[in-house]
Amino acid sequence: MKTVIKGYKYRIYPTDEQKELINKTFGCSRFVHNYFLAMKIELYKTEQKSLSYSKCSSLLTELKKEKEWLKEVDKFALQNSLKDLNTAYQNFFREHKKGNTNQGFPKFKSKKNNYKSYRTNFTNNNIEIDFEKGQIKLPKLKWIKCKTHRKFTGKILSVTISQVPSGKYYVSLNVECEHEELPKANNSIGLDLGISDLLITSNGQTFENNKLTYKYEKKLAKLQRQLSKKQKGSKNFNKQRIKIAKLHEKITNIRVDNLHKISSQIVKENQFIFSEDLNIKGMIKNPKLAKSIQDVSWYELIRQLQYKSKWNNRVYHKVDRFYASSQICNNCNYKNEKIKNLSIRKWTCPECGTYHNRDINASINILNQGLKDLELAV
Ligand SMILES: [Zn+2]
Structure with a gap:
């Protein structure tokens, strides 16, 4: 206890x-x-x-x-x-x-x-x-x-x-x-905070963020269009504003619930948890992404992983100085500069021939680096 x-x-x-x-x-x-x-x-x-x-x-x-x-x-x-x-x-x-x-x-x-x-x-x-x-x-x-x-x-x-x-x-x-702390777990995991998906783990598991709330977001956009046609400060404007606020709350609740499920699962199954440092991730600019939304989810997820790890005697460690996590082949350490291009999702290592999914490779690199940082690598 x-x-x-x-x-x-x-x-x-x-x-x-x-x-x-x-x-x-x-x-x-x-x-x-x-x-x-x-x-x-x-x-x-x-x-x-x-x-x-x-x-x-x-x-x-x-x-x-x-x-x-x-x-x-x-x-x-x-x-x-x-x-x-x-x-x-x-x-x-x-x-x-x-x-x-x-x-x-x-x-x-x-x-x-x-x-x-x-x-x-x-x-x-x-x-x-x-x-x-x-x-x-x-x-x-x-x-x-x-x-x-x-x-x-x-x-x-x-x-x-x-x-x-x-x-x-x-x-x-x-x-x-x-x-009451969770029993000790035997696994270690690396997490890549993704651009198109919320999270990709070194086990190859993908967690989504947007699909759950997609239909509500479409509805939200519609309500916001309607609001823009109403006279600011009028009774109808205010009614519409409240409708929008309620939907916002609903979307946030679904999103946070989803993050709780993800963080609980990760903490339950793993003794050592590694992710990138978000300050570095934040430097990636992607105009296609509803970035603010993704950012909020990332920070919330990290926050949950941190305190749940602490409560359950897990080690949560941030790997920093890891700019090239997606460019390095996790098998032979070859650095493939071409992978800087975010649109390349899959690639074959020219050195050792390993076929990579971009994000899974990155999360394996994060796991390996984390284990090295803590001197747990075998
Ligand atoms: Zn390789």
């Missing part, structure tokens, strides 16, 4: 009164974020100084005396808003120093953003969940009706309350649980 932190997400059904308070908390959290972001920027401009979290925190206490309405909402929500701003700030400067320009500067939050959330913390039984009655108790809100489809036993650490673009409300709980 091992203590791990697991996430549980449930839909909640707040009353009108509760909705009002939740929306107010979203607003206050956003206010705190924007207020201190502006202050940080100003202070840096005028005095080249930074503002620490503890300084912000004591300023927030002062601010609450001045703006009484901030006291009406969950105090943890405001503190966490400040903490998250601070983290975003630190991440930006840390990555910037390293020369990584992907990490954006923290942004001001807009009222118009259709995804809203705040996070609260557990203390003195301020949060409780009742699986029998299907309800959850949250700070300031008291009991809210909740669809508790998955039970857990453990200690709740924090809860994020969110409203998604279709208008539905959710809670995401971080729970400290006891986890």
Whole structure:
């Protein structure tokens, strides 16, 4: 047994009164974020100084005396808003120093953003969940009706309350649980994150990403075309927007479920799991690909593989500096420069005559390199 932190997400059904308070908390959290972001920027401009979290925190206490309405909402929500701003700030400067320009500067939050959330913390039984009655108790809100489809036993650490673009409300709980590890597995596997398929393994297994959601994506495109003909801000426009948001949610759910199935299977069957480093993969540009979608799936899959490996005592290792994984023959190590061309799916090694499927060959190379990295190669 091992203590791990697991996430549980449930839909909640707040009353009108509760909705009002939740929306107010979203607003206050956003206010705190924007207020201190502006202050940080100003202070840096005028005095080249930074503002620490503890300084912000004591300023927030002062601010609450001045703006009484901030006291009406969950105090943890405001503190966490400040903490998250601070983290975003630190991440930006840390990555910037390293020369990584992907990490954006923290942004001001807009009222118009259709995804809203705040996070609260557990203390003195301020949060409780009742699986029998299907309800959850949250700070300031008291009991809210909740669809508790998955039970857990453990200690709740924090809860994020969110409203998604279709208008539905959710809670995401971080729970400290006891986890029973999977028995040790005997296999090792290399994973090639594919362009046309989501994933190809060194065993030759292919996992798809798009087929499951293809019909919904076509429907989505149709709904979006219809939306473009409606007058922005009108009643019908808004109705259509919600329809689109609901379909988006459905597609995302199917996709994430699929990724869970894949990552669970891989972790169950293998003791050593190897993949490429995504920063390298990201350099490949393919205009034909709905790249953002594929990227999101890759990152989510890696995230799941990482934590599931950790929970079950697996070794998940990223192979880096592996630009040429598809060009090298896994049998004789001959480097075939022609394979740079992404349209070549199958090739025969001119040196040893082995016939290759491009992606399977790449994943075998990843497996071999991973085993070498960990000095497990025989
Ligand atoms: Zn060869």
